[in-house]
Amino acid sequence: MNNVYFWEGNVACAEGALIAGCKFFAGYPITPQSEILDRLAFRMPEVGGIFLQMEDELAAINSVIGASWAGAKAMTATSGPGFSLMQEGIGYAIMTETPCVIVNVQRAGPSTGQATRCAQGDFMQARWGRHGDQMLIVLAPNSPQEMFDLTIDAFNLAEEYRTPVILLSDEFIAHMQERVEVPSKVNLISRRKLKDISEAPFGGSLIPPIASLGDDFNILVTGSTHDEYGYRKTADPIVHDRLVRRLMNKILLNADKIKRVEMQNLDNADIGIVSYGGTSRSVYEASDLANEKGIIIGHVRLKTLWPPPEKEIKALAERVKVIIVPEMSLGQLSLEVERIVEGKAEVILLSKIGGLPITPHEILSKIFEVLR
Amino acid sequence: MILKHFARKYLREEVLPSTFCPGCGLGIIINCFLKAVEELGYSNLNDFIFCSGIGCTAWIPSPHFKADSIHTLHGRAVAVAFGVKMVRPEHHVVVFGGDGDIAGIGIGHLIHAAKRNLEIVVIMANNFTYAMTGGQLSPTTPFESLTLTSPYGNIEKPLDVVKVIDAAGASFAARWTTYHIIPLIRTIKTAIKKNGFSFIEVVSQCPTIYGRRAGFKSAYDMLKYFKEHSVPIEKAKNMSDEELKDKFVVGIFVDREKLGFTSLYKQVINKARVKL
Amino acid sequence: MSELDKVFVDEKLCKGCGICINICPYHVFTVKDELKGIVTPIGQDKCTQCGICEIYCPDFAIAIVPKKGM
Incomplete structure (x- = not known):
């Protein structure tokens, strides 16, 4: 029997980590991820795990690296400025092939920016934030349920591919409260240990x-x-x-094998949308509203941001003339979509910053504007 | 029969001779550490995990020690050691680092690990300079000293790291120089056995970078200088700041009995489980 | 190498820093190779096997036969 809870995204993430077998968490308070920290401070000792509030984010990521090398599944969570501070450590984790999970609940930057407001401005930083050539895995949830599911997924991918995995959430999803189903049995991957x-x-x-x-x-x-x-x-x-x-x-x-992607109405789409995270929730509603007007939105919603699901985005570009990319930044995902579609469809950025969500109606008016 | 130096049973033969310059004090620190390990009865380093950052000193365990070691980012060895020790509390976790690595870029972690009294040993080789990058000003560079980045003389007073550790409330802190091999070996043994944060500063000669610029003719010249300019802590108590100006105060500065962090954390787990 | 020898220098490891020459209270060591500065023991009979050179040698190049009964 599955248990059902009414959790906010951050709590679901913390609980997902515990189910995934995370036995070490080190963090530092920062809005809007602090509820992950608070929840694990209380819960981690209950499962015999280690919770540490460190002196800064540098200590957090580096003690996670130490804990992982000592044999524990380990995680840290942060937001915007803290994520910037962790970049050197993430680069080290990539170079040393350290399995670990880094949660970044996106907030509006640059700098301290809007600490309590939502943004999607870390899409490129998650991929390119460090010096040197490298690759890692970035996942993006769009509900408290996925905060739970993808946290478990992140641990599994980290162990399977011996790499840091970033869970790139955002303030909407982290503070959204919804039904979360906790399955009685979860598939967990353990690291392949050296025998000789x-x-x-x-x-x-x-x-x-x-x-x-x-x-x-x-x-x-x-x-x-x-x-x-x-x-x-x-x-x-x-x-x-x-x-x-x-x-x-x-x-x-x-x-x-790493890609997780959701596709809706690709076959008979009039127009395409590529989205992720909090913004994708508005796309769902915009899609329903458009349907009522007889317009079909082909939607590719990315759960794996990096490496990007190129085939699915290309498939969308084959079917529509225009792909709208709504995002709470001045254009980051749209650049990657442009690169992937290679001119096969026109990529139009619908961008909004300032902390307020892109509404379904804003998406709809953009669609009307484009189709007119 | 070829008799081998006692330390070589703990070292990776394939990395010898070491990459350290002729006369470098780091080799003496290795010998003192491994002599302490030998005298404590360890025939190998399996009970130890070593963490180090960036700089010449960070190369002591990695790759020289035949042991598990993690060579981390500049300044972060103590933070990494925190994660290692919490997951492997039964192991002795030892950090090696230079003055720049430990007391410069990494001092935040050092103070907090000392404050938490985490049961690790931190051995800081103090050669007064960033040697690997050519000899820049470090937090412990003596006043008025000439370095690449203090070409007109250092206007900063050096940081007394042992005092910082004392103020943070750690279990154990000591300072010796590479001249003081016998007390250093004894102190390392105490530090390894201690159930709390142990810090040992070892003033160490860098004949190639710092020594040459400071006018020393050889590594031995520097050892002699350390001998002549060292004052035991008991004697230093009755000396003025002026008298201590160019002296190294050596000895055991802090030795207190208090619970270490991993023991305290076990109590947290017990409390959480009683509640369930 | 005689059976009576008490001190050995591994010439592959010696970098010729000269610490042992100066630190040994009985002047057991001298420079063998002026160019490389490699050291050799010349005073085997004077060595008391106190072992301080083994600790002061930064290059693990010196080995001392342990004193009997130790």
Whole structure:
């Protein structure tokens, strides 16, 4: 029997982490993610896990990295400015192939911006926020239910692909209260452990098995360029090329398995929309309203933002002349959609900032404007 | 028969000779640490996990020690050690770092780990400079000293990191120099056994970068200088600031019995479970 | 290498910093290779096996035969 709760998104995320087997959480208070922190402060000791409020976000992400290497499923949560502070640590986690989950509840920036208001301005930062070539997985929920489901998913993907996974939520979803169904049984993936050092914990296969600190394999973990056994080889161009390409490829070559995407009315669409997160909720209603007027919206809603579900976006572009991209930023997702559709459809940005949601009627008027 | 240096049973043969400059104090710190480990009866480093950041000192455990080690970002070794220790409380978690790594970019984490009395050992090699980047001003660079970034003399008074640790409320803090091998070995043994945050500053010679610019002719010259300019803490208590101006006060500064963070956290778990 | 030898220097590891030459109270060490500065023990008979050179050697190059009964 599934249990049903009435949870806000942040609480659903915290509970999802516990179900996923998260045994270490370190965070720092910041609006609008603080309820994740508050919930886990209370709940984590109940399951024998570790909750730490750290001195800053740098400490939070780095202690998560330490905990993950010591063998625990580990997570941190933050918003805007805190996410910026964590970027160096996330880069380290990518380079060292550290499974961990980073929740970023988006708020309006730049800088302190509108601390309590919603935005979708971290789409590109989640992908490109660090120095150096790299790839990681970014998921975006659009309901408290998905805050729960995708948090579990994020842990599974982190363990399977040995990578940090970002759950890119936003203030609407984080503070939205809805029905959340907690299944009695959840499929969990555990990290593939190293059996012998000859298996090469930093190479040898696309996703190498991992050894924990304390397992006595004498492992060397380093964020510097390293060979497949962890030895620093910072001056070796071949080692660097091989390592960085593998880190990219282990995500890119598995993009089809990583992708989670929702598609509505693609076959007979008059116009297309690509959206994610809080904004997609307005698209649902706009779609119903448009239907009443005899207009069919082909909607591709991204749950996996990075790597982006290119085939689905391309398929939409094959069927419609225009794709509207509503987003609470001055144009980030729209740039990626433009890149993917390669001119096969016109991409029109519907952007709104300031903290208020893009309403279904605003989407509708944009559609009328375009179709006229 | 070829007799090997005692430390080599704890070191990865394939990375020797070390990458450290001739006469570098870090090798002496390695010897003192491993002598303490040997005297405590450990025949290998399986009971230890090492964390380090960026800088010459960070290379002590990674890759030299035949042990599990994590070489982290600049300044973040103590934060990473926090996560490691909480998940593996049965292991000795030891952080090695330089003055720039530990007391410059990483001092926030250091103070908070000391305040929480997390049961880890932090060994800070103080060579007064950022040696790996060529010799810039560090938080511990002596007053009026010439470095690449204080070409007209350092106008900042150096930070007394041991005092900071004392104020933060940690269990244990000490300072020695690489000249003081016997008390340093003894102090490291105490620190490893301590159930609380233990901090050891080791004033260490950097003959290549700092020493050369400061006018020292050799590594031994610097060791001799450390010997002649060290004052035991008991004696220093009766000396004026003027008398202590160019001196290193050495000894055990803090040794208090108090519960460590992992023990306190176990109490949190117990409270949460009673409630259920 | 004689059976009576008490101190060994691994020439592959010695970087010639000279700390041991100066620190040894019995002047057991001297420079063998002027160019590389590599050190060799010349006073085996003078060595008391106190072991401080082993700790002061930053390059793990010196080894001392442990004193009997230790």
